[in-house]
Amino acid sequence: MNIALIGYGKMGHEIEQIAIQRGHQIVARIDLTTNDTFESPAFCSANVAIEFTRPDAAINNIRKCFEAGVPVVCGTTGWANQLSTIRKEMETTNGTLFWASNFSLGVNLFFALNRYLAKLMNPFNDYNISMIEVHHTQKLDAPSGTAITLAESIIEELDRKSKWVKDIQQQPDELAIASIREGNVLGIHEIIYESEMDTISIKHDAKSRRGFALGAVLAAEFTYNKKGFLGMNDLLAFL
Numbered sequence: 001m002n003i004a005l006i007g008y009g010k011m012g013h014e015i016e017q018i019a020i021q022r023g024h025q026i027v028a029r030i031d032l033t034t035n036d037t038f039e040s041p042a043f044c045s046a047n048v049a050i051e052f053t054r055p056d057a058a059i060n061n062i063r064k065c066f067e068a069g070v071p072v073v074c075g076t077t078g079w080a081n082q083l084s085t086i087r088k089e090m091e092t093t094n095g096t097l098f099w100a101s102n103f104s105l106g107v108n109l110f111f112a113l114n115r116y117l118a119k120l121m122n123p124f125n126d127y128n129i130s131m132i133e134v135h136h137t138q139k140l141d142a143p144s145g146t147a148i149t150l151a152e153s154i155i156e157e158l159d160r161k162s163k164w165v166k167d168i169q170q171q172p173d174e175l176a177i178a179s180i181r182e183g184n185v186l187g188i189h190e191i192i193y194e195s196e197m198d199t200i201s202i203k204h205d206a207k208s209r210r211g212f213a214l215g216a217v218l219a220a221e222f223t224y225n226k227k228g229f230l231g232m233n234d235l236l237a238f239l
């Protein structure tokens with residue numbers, strides 16, 4: 001498969017390695033540091049583009065993919081409040097967008113565990129719930145996209161929570177997410193249920209970026225020749 005990389009930073013490099021190992025060709029690398037363009041024949045020859053840039057760049061890059069008729073897998077976080085806008089544009093252009101806040105298969109197992117635990121906690125009002133996420137200091141968005149996905153599932157499953165807030169819980173129906181930025185931490189997410197009697201917590205700790213990159217390449221392979229909006233649940237059902 002021909003793959004175009006949009007964003008050739010930490011994730012772009014990691015994805016390139018895995019894509020080549022899996023027998024794909026990288027036909028274009030679009031970044032502020034390269035000369036490749038969305039209008040080039042090389043980019044237009046891509047079967048799929050994989051976009052990992054920054055929150056304020058993602059939506060425009062996705063639009064460029066729709067204009068070029070290239071399906072796009074996007075992992076950039078921090079812009080999900082604009083997903084419904086871009087989905088409408090995808091429909092009018094008959095495009096393809098695969099988006100996930102986290103492509104790691106381990107994190108997606110953790111998502112399922114989180115949902116199950118939140119549902120289980122419904123009758124146990126003595127437990128308060130909170131979340132901590134820790135990432136490297138270069139990260140631009142907070143809370144992380146993964147933390148927001150975890151929070152949205154908890155809000156769907158746990159009747160006593162109706163919205164997430166940053167840092168400090170002020171109302172009983174709020175779920176507080178604390179974001180810590182330190183060193184080169186690749187991504188830690190912990191959900192904590194605490195009563196006067198005990199603490200129950202679940203935690204995911206990423207050991208490298210390879211898990212995110214492998215998931216993104218698997219998503220690109222899945223996206224090839226498909227139309228519409230796709231996500232990790234579609235991919236996991238297929239694996």
Ligand SMILES: NC(=O)c1ccc[n+]([C@@H]2O[C@H](COP(=O)([O-])OP(=O)(O)OC[C@H]3O[C@@H](n4cnc5c(N)ncnc54)[C@H](O)[C@@H]3O)[C@@H](O)[C@H]2O)c1
Nearest residue numbers: 007008009010011031052053057075076077101102103212
């Ligand atoms: N969904 C996931 O599984 C997952 C995993 C890791 C990171 N991320 C997210 O992916 C994004 C990128 O992460 P990273 O660690 O590779 O960041 P990074 O800073 O290492 O790389 C981003 C790259 O994008 C380039 N860039 C910036 N603006 C651009 C533009 N307008 N067009 C093209 N390129 C542009 C930068 O020059 C840089 O090389 C972040 O939003 C991060 O949160 C998501």
Ligand SMILES: O=C(O)C1=N[C@H](C(=O)O)CCC1
Nearest residue numbers: 077101102139144145146187
């Ligand atoms: O390194 C990052 O930045 C990461 N971003 C994603 C998020 O915001 O959840 C996934 C984990 C790594």
